[in-house]
Amino acid sequence: MTTKPEMHIPIEPERYELAASPAYHFDLDRRDFFKILGAGVLVIGVLKGVEYAQESGGSRRHREDLPNAINAWLHLGENGKVTVYTGKVEVGQNIRTSLTQAVAEELHVPLSSIELVMGDTQLVPYDMGTFGSRTTPDMNLQLRKVASAARDLLVGMAAAQWQTARERLIAADGKVTDPRTRRSIEYAALVKGQQLTQTLPAEDPLIPAAKWTVAGQSIPKVDGRDFVTGKHRFPSDQKLPEMWFGKILRPAAFGATLVSLDTHAADQMGATVVHDGNFVGVAAPTEVQAESALAAIHAEWKSAPQPSGKDLFDYLKKDTTEGHDPTGDGDRFDVGALDKAMAAADHRLQTAYTVAYIAHTPLEPRAALAKWDADSLTVWTGTQRPFGVRGQLAEAFRIPEERVRVFMPDTGAAYGGKHTGEAAIEAARLARAARRPVKLVWTREEEFTWAYFRPAGVIEVSSGVRNDGTLTAWEFHNYNSGSAGIRTYYEVPNQRIVFHPVNSPLRQGSYRALAATANHFARESHMDEVAHALKIDPFEFRMKNLKNERLRAVFEAAAKQFGWGAAKTAPGQGFGMGGGYEKLGNVATFAEVNVDRKSGDVKVVRVVSAFECGAIVNPDNLRNQIEGSNVQGLGGALFEAIEFENGKILNNRLSDYRVPRFSDLPVLETVLLDRKDLPSAGAGECPMIGLAPAIANAIFDATGVRLRSMPLVPSGLKPAA
Amino acid sequence: MAQIQLAVNGRSYPLDVDPQLSLLSVLRDYLDLTGSKYGCGEGVCGACTVLIDGKSQRACVTRVGAVAQKQITTIEGLAHGDELHPVQQAFLDENAMQCAFCTSGMIMSAVALLNENRRPSPAQITDFMDGNICRCGTYSRIVRAIQKAGAAMEAGKVAAR
Numbered sequence: 001m002t003t004k005p006e007m008h009i010p011i012e013p014e015r016y017e018l019a020a021s022p023a024y025h026f027d028l029d030r031r032d033f034f035k036i037l038g039a040g041v042l043v044i045g046v047l048k049g050v051e052y053a054q055e056s057g058g059s060r061r062h063r064e065d066l067p068n069a070i071n072a073w074l075h076l077g078e079n080g081k082v083t084v085y086t087g088k089v090e091v092g093q094n095i096r097t098s099l100t101q102a103v104a105e106e107l108h109v110p111l112s113s114i115e116l117v118m119g120d121t122q123l124v125p126y127d128m129g130t131f132g133s134r135t136t137p138d139m140n141l142q143l144r145k146v147a148s149a150a151r152d153l154l155v156g157m158a159a160a161q162w163q164t165a166r167e168r169l170i171a172a173d174g175k176v177t178d179p180r181t182r183r184s185i186e187y188a189a190l191v192k193g194q195q196l197t198q199t200l201p202a203e204d205p206l207i208p209a210a211k212w213t214v215a216g217q218s219i220p221k222v223d224g225r226d227f228v229t230g231k232h233r234f235p236s237d238q239k240l241p242e243m244w245f246g247k248i249l250r251p252a253a254f255g256a257t258l259v260s261l262d263t264h265a266a267d268q269m270g271a272t273v274v275h276d277g278n279f280v281g282v283a284a285p286t287e288v289q290a291e292s293a294l295a296a297i298h299a300e301w302k303s304a305p306q307p308s309g310k311d312l313f314d315y316l317k318k319d320t321t322e323g324h325d326p327t328g329d330g331d332r333f334d335v336g337a338l339d340k341a342m343a344a345a346d347h348r349l350q351t352a353y354t355v356a357y358i359a360h361t362p363l364e365p366r367a368a369l370a371k372w373d374a375d376s377l378t379v380w381t382g383t384q385r386p387f388g389v390r391g392q393l394a395e396a397f398r399i400p401e402e403r404v405r406v407f408m409p410d411t412g413a414a415y416g417g418k419h420t421g422e423a424a425i426e427a428a429r430l431a432r433a434a435r436r437p438v439k440l441v442w443t444r445e446e447e448f449t450w451a452y453f454r455p456a457g458v459i460e461v462s463s464g465v466r467n468d469g470t471l472t473a474w475e476f477h478n479y480n481s482g483s484a485g486i487r488t489y490y491e492v493p494n495q496r497i498v499f500h501p502v503n504s505p506l507r508q509g510s511y512r513a514l515a516a517t518a519n520h521f522a523r524e525s526h527m528d529e530v531a532h533a534l535k536i537d538p539f540e541f542r543m544k545n546l547k548n549e550r551l552r553a554v555f556e557a558a559a560k561q562f563g564w565g566a567a568k569t570a571p572g573q574g575f576g577m578g579g580g581y582e583k584l585g586n587v588a589t590f591a592e593v594n595v596d597r598k599s600g601d602v603k604v605v606r607v608v609s610a611f612e613c614g615a616i617v618n619p620d621n622l623r624n625q626i627e628g629s630n631v632q633g634l635g636g637a638l639f640e641a642i643e644f645e646n647g648k649i650l651n652n653r654l655s656d657y658r659v660p661r662f663s664d665l666p667v668l669e670t671v672l673l674d675r676k677d678l679p680s681a682g683a684g685e686c687p688m689i690g691l692a693p694a695i696a697n698a699i700f701d702a703t704g705v706r707l708r709s710m711p712l713v714p715s716g717l718k719p720a721a
Numbered sequence: 722m723a724q725i726q727l728a729v730n731g732r733s734y735p736l737d738v739d740p741q742l743s744l745l746s747v748l749r750d751y752l753d754l755t756g757s758k759y760g761c762g763e764g765v766c767g768a769c770t771v772l773i774d775g776k777s778q779r780a781c782v783t784r785v786g787a788v789a790q791k792q793i794t795t796i797e798g799l800a801h802g803d804e805l806h807p808v809q810q811a812f813l814d815e816n817a818m819q820c821a822f823c824t825s826g827m828i829m830s831a832v833a834l835l836n837e838n839r840r841p842s843p844a845q846i847t848d849f850m851d852g853n854i855c856r857c858g859t860y861s862r863i864v865r866a867i868q869k870a871g872a873a874m875e876a877g878k879v880a881a882r
Contacts, residue, residue, distance in 0.1 A: 092820025092857050220816060227821035228809040230756020230796035234822060237755035245750075287746055288739070363760045363768055363822040363856045412758070412822030413856055444761045620816055624859065628819055631858025654761040654854070662847040665860045 037075045037083060040191045041153060043198045045072035045125075045146040070125045072139065074103065074146045076154075080174060080188030082107065082114045084143060087127020088135050089119035089384060090410040091362075091418070093684045094621045095135045097222045101618060102140045105207060105215040106147035109174045109187070111222060119386045119408030129385035131416060131510060133583035133682025136617060140680060144215075145204045152205075153198045157190050209615035209676040218620030223410075234412050235382035236367035236441045243369070244272070245287040246430040246440035247294040249280035250450065253647030254507070256303035265296035272434040273297070281426060283434040307505040308645040313354050316458050316479045320500040331483045336494030341473035345464025348473075349530050352460045353522040355481055355710040356641035357453040357506055361659055364412020365447035370427035371437040376403040381424040382411035389421030396425045397432075415632070416510040417451055448652035453642055454511030455504060457481020459522035464494075469536045471545045476523070480504060482515025485582045485689065488523060490545040506644060512629075513685040516582040517636065517692060521710055524578035524693030529706065538577060538697065539564055548581070550612055550675075554588040555579055557671045558610035562590035572596055573605075574702025578693030584681030585613040589630070589690030591666075593698040600716030604634060604666045604695055612673035613681040619672060622683050627668045629687035634660045637692035639714045725789045729754065730798025740786025745769045747785045748795060756796035756825045760854070767853030770826035770833075771795050777833035779852075796825035799832065807877065808832050811870035812863070819857035827853050831867045839871045 033042055075083045084103055090096045096116050104111045117123050119130075151171050158176035159166035162183060170177050177184035209216060226232040233239075251258075261280060263273045271284035271293035280299065284290040307315045342348060368381035377397065383389045386406040394401040406424070423440050431438040442450070457480045464473030474492040480502035487497060511517075531541035539559055546552055555577070559565075564575070572595045579588030592606040607630050616622055639658050643650040651657045692710055700706050705717065727734045727747070734752060748754045748771070757780050760768030764779035771780045772794040799806040805813070808831045818824045827850070834841055834849045841849065846864050855863065 092818075092822075094819065218816075220813060221818070221821075224813045224816075224818070224821075225805075227818055227824050228796075228805065228812050228828060229800055230754075230825045232821070233755060234758070236759065237749075239753070239755075287750060288742060361856055363766065363820070363854060364758070365760075411820065413820035415856075441759065444763075624816055624819060624862065627861055628858035631860060632856065653763060655763055655765045659854060659856060660858065660860075661854060662850045662860050662864070665847070665864075668861050 033075065034195045038077050039193055039195055040075055040077040041150060041194060041196045041198065043074045043146050043150045043153065044070055044200070045074075045142045046070055046199050071127060072125060072142050072146055074143070074150055076150060076187055076191055078188055078192050080109075080113055080186060082109055083117060084114060084146075085117045085124040086139055086143070087119060087124045087387060088139050089130045089386065089408045091130065091382075091384065091414040092412075093135070093625065094221060094618070095130075095139075096410065097219055098136065098617045098621060099140060099143055100222050101215045101217070101219050102143045103147040105212055106144045107151050108171045111214070111219065113174065118410075120405070121386050121390045121407070122405040126387055129388055129419065131384050131419065133585070133685045136613075136680050136682040137584060140617060144206050145200050148204055148206055149198055149200050152201070153196065154187050154190055158185055161185070161190070209680070215617055216615070216619075218618060233409055234364055234367075235369070235380055235409050236364055236412070238369040238380040238409065238439065240369065240371060240437040243437040243439055244283040244285055244434050245290045246281055246283045246427055246438045247290040248426050248440070248446070249294060249297055249299060250446065251278065251303070252301040253303040254306060255647060256301035259300040259302050262298040266293040269293045269296060272430065274430055274433045276429065279426075279429060281430050283430040283438045303647050306647040309643050312456055312505070313458050315505060316456065316502050320479060320502050322500055331486065331499040333487060333495065333497040338473055338475060338494045338496045341494035342462065342464045342475070345472050346467045347465050347530075347533060348462065349465075349526070349533055350460070350462040351526055351529055351708060352458065353518075353525060353708045353710075354459070355457050355518040355521065357456040357508070357644070358511070358636050358640045359448055359453055359642055359657065360415040360417030360451065360511060361447070361654070361657070362413035362415060362417055365442040365444060366418065366423035366451065367439070367441040368421075368423040368427040369437060369439040370424065370431040372428075372432055375399060376405075377428055378405045378407065379424045379428060380407045380409060381421065381427075382414070383408055383418050383421055383424070384414050384416070385419050388419065389424050392421040393424060393428060397428065415512040416514070419509060420452070422450065444654055445652045448657065449649045452507040452509040454636075455481045455508040455515065456506075457515070457518050459518060461522055461526040463526065463530055465530055465534065467534075469531075469534055469541050469544050478515065478519060478522075481518040484514035485516030485519040485580065489548050489551055489580060490527070490542070491547050492545070506642070512632070513582060513688045516580070516685070516689045517633070518710070520578060520580045520582075520689040521692040521696070524580065524690065525696050525708065528576065528693070528697040528700065532700070537565070550586045551579065551581055551588075553673060554586045554610040554612050557673060558588035558590050558608050561610065561669055561671050562608040564590065570594070572702055574698040574700070576694045576697025576699070576701055578690040578697065580689055582686045582689055585611065585683055585686030587611045587687050587690050589694045591691065591694035591698045593695060593702055595699060595702045595717055597703065597717070597719070600713075600718065602638065602699060602713045602717055604638070604664070606667040606669070607691065607694070608669045608671070609687060609690070610671040610673065611683065611687055612675055613683050613686070614678035615676045615680045616672060616674045617680050619674075622672060623670050625683045626670050626687040629685075630668055630691055631660050631665065633688040633691040634664055634666075636710060637695050637712060638664075639711045641711050641714055723786070725785060727752075727785065727789060727793065728791065729793045730795060736785075738785060740784060740789070742785045743781055744771070744783040744785045744788055744793070745780035748780060754795050754797050758822055758825060760822070760826075765852065766823075766826075767830060768823055768826040770829040770853065772829060772833055775833065775836055777830045794829075796829060799828065806832065807873040808835065808866070808870040811866040811873065815862045815866040815869065817859050817862035817866040819859055823853060823855045827855065827863055831863070831870065834867065835871045835874055839875045841867065841871060
């Protein structure tokens with residue numbers, strides 16, 4: 001077996017994965033379900049657009065007869081317990097709670113009677129993964145439909161039992177009631193001895209957001225108690241009898257190959273040593289023994305020279321892969337006659353921006369516990385794509401996917417950084433050799449080095465504008481960082497927008513909000529620059545060129561809360577804004593900074609965000625996500641950057657890589673716009689995108705210094721020249 | 722290897738371990754107390770914070786041999802049966818977590834702070850808690866939770882008198 005840490009994964013998984021037609025899997029026969037869960041009612045959620053047929057309870061059908069595009073199911077048992085199965089996973093975005101709310105709302109049962117089974121590939125329907133802020137618009141809606149169908153079925157059963165019209169009956173609090181006769185029956189009693197399967201009806205009589213009573217509320221985290229007591233077992237806390245601990249020998253540099261290896265000393269230490277191609281690892285009864293065995297291995301590696309951080313942005317401009325890779329060509333958007341409009345503009349401005357590679361740094365590093373039973377493999381691991389990791393494991397070990405079970409316990413964060421199954425493959429390889437379960441928890445250094453990064457990039461923007469502040473021409477080139485959020489929402493009749501893919505020197509992949517952060521940084525900074533060049537207020541300049549009502553609404557709400565236009569009250573003070581839309585959400589972020597020109601210290605004092613993502617499912621959790629986006633966003637905006645040289649990461653420890661702490665915390669104010677008339681969208685990503693340009697624009701406002709590189713002030717603001 | 726008596730959460734554990742081992746690996750791997758987390762291995766993220774004789778300490782950089790004679794409290798030892806410690810309750814009430822991997826360490830640091838000072842100012846909280854990282858960025862909620870818990874502890878003490 002070989003591992004390929006240098007392998008390039010698609011720059012923006014969403015560009016490719018969301019377009020690909022999903023390969024659906026349905027591994028569990030309906031009868032198996034009732035065998036496992038007992039009698040009751042099973043409602044199957046079928047993806048929209050797929051034929052469905054209602055099944056009768058008594059037929060003995062095979063799995064081929066079941067709908068093959070299923071993404072959720074719900075079981076209501078004889079004990080009244082509701083079990084919901086979804087391939088989505090919990091990494092801190094709090095969907096275990098918000099999805100539970102959705103089910104409780106439509107099924108009319110108490111929250112405490114609902115359990116969500118998430119991310120266990122043996123029990124839940126296939127799911128592509130938890131990314132792209134899709135859980136709320138897709139799965140939340142789907143579970144509402146599933147729960148609504150279950151409620152409908154239950155009401156129908158009660159009507160049949162009482163020989164009355166179903167319209168007369170009311171479902172509430174886990175019961176069906178006939179208000180006229182005051183008869184009522186619990187769901188649990190209704191489903192006793194039944195084995196009924198129901199797919200979704202053609203029409204979904206969902207409860208409108210304006211009438212929600214459980215959804216739309218700030219319900220606390222459903223399993224919060226397990227976290228505050230330390231009881232919850234994260235992937236790195238998993239344990240099995242006879243389990244050993246694994247450690248991996250890492251290459252000296254990216255892409256390095258093994259020249260020589262001496263494991264003699266390690267072999268004598270009671271550890272299992274595995275050498276398979278470039279993979280070298282050990283497993284031992286304790287972590288310390290594994291570490292000692294690893295340290296006793298002598299290896300020589302060779303590697304080719306590689307680009308270093310100091311040459312990065314030149315490299316990205318020169319080494320685009322356009323025209324070389326038939327599947328990897330850039331995205332391109334053209335409208336109007338750009339060159340003509342640019343030539344005719346009253347004013348033109350050309351600027352360039354850069355963003356550094358940054359690391360997700362989830363506080364829980366990659367971890368996996370692997371166990372073989374004959375040639376079947378079970379792995380507990382933290383990943384946003386349990387089914388994707390199942391595929392990677394099946395491929396790595398050349399076994400059918402049916403013999404691989406991936407289980408994803410609620411995990412210590414991911415932020416887009418846990419799409420892949422490196423630790424799972426490594427633990428499984430060691431477990432196979434050691435003939436016992438093996439747990440592998442990556443060290444922080446490994447997580448910083450052998451995971452993947454948010455892409456670095458160069459973005460060039462040119463614009464043409466009339467004297468009155470009307471944008472007429474817009475040219476935007478993004479090299480490498482990605483195409484998410486690349487299109488402008490400002491009204492410009494003539495545009496050329498191009499994403500240029502690059503063969504990245506570092507392994508890169510998705511990161512919360514993807515390239516929308518970089519593209520909004522460039523666009524919203526450039527807008528500010530044009531406004532200042534024309535001596536127009538940056539807020540007015542944006543409004544003049546913005547028609548999108550939802551976006552205007554958040555800008556206006558944030559401006560009002562922030563008090564935009566107020567005079568400065570202190571030296572070094574500066575105000576700025578940025579905003580946009582992404583993943584069906586709309587955000588405007590206003591920042592106040594304080595810059596000490598003597599010391600170069602830049603402090604973000606206050607951040608106001610206005611956010612709108614349709615009907616709000618859980619207001620307090622939404623605020624939590626927005627606050628968290630702004631705090632995490634401070635790191636990428638101000639100081640986070642991966643430093644690298646010739647295939648090595650130079651700052652691969654938390655003491656060398658600064659992330660936001662309590663002392664970086666600004667005053668956070670959040671304005672929520674609840675659009676009950678619009679479908680609910682996710683909020684884990686979009687709220688982050690306005691922060692960096694808001695800070696850059698505020699620093700300019702405070703000092704007249706225009707910063708065009710993220711991070712903006714990794715070592716403070718340089719003294720004025 | 723050496724015989725060590727470790728007093729954790731009011732219980733005494735006789736252990737036959739290398740005294741150079743980190744307290745964190747002993748808690749997690751030998752005593753199955755996995756509430757204390759590994760986040761960095763160098764004492765700069767706070768996920769492994771425990772109390773040693775009431776003071777917060779990073780278990781990942783603490784040798785087990787150095788704490789053999791001391792009272793160790795981990796997140797698992799904070800609640801009394803079903804009754805949560807006021808800091809645990811305040812974290813729940815303020816929804817002061819997202820992925821919650823930092824939560825154990827945050828709570829233990831907060832307890833240490835409140836043991837010294839029931840009414841810390843925001844600046845004092847920032848100062849004391851700055852060694853604990855929450856990557857999800859729930860700091861403002863944690864500050865509120867700490868203030869709320871401090872007030873609850875103060876009120877509880879008054880009521881008990």
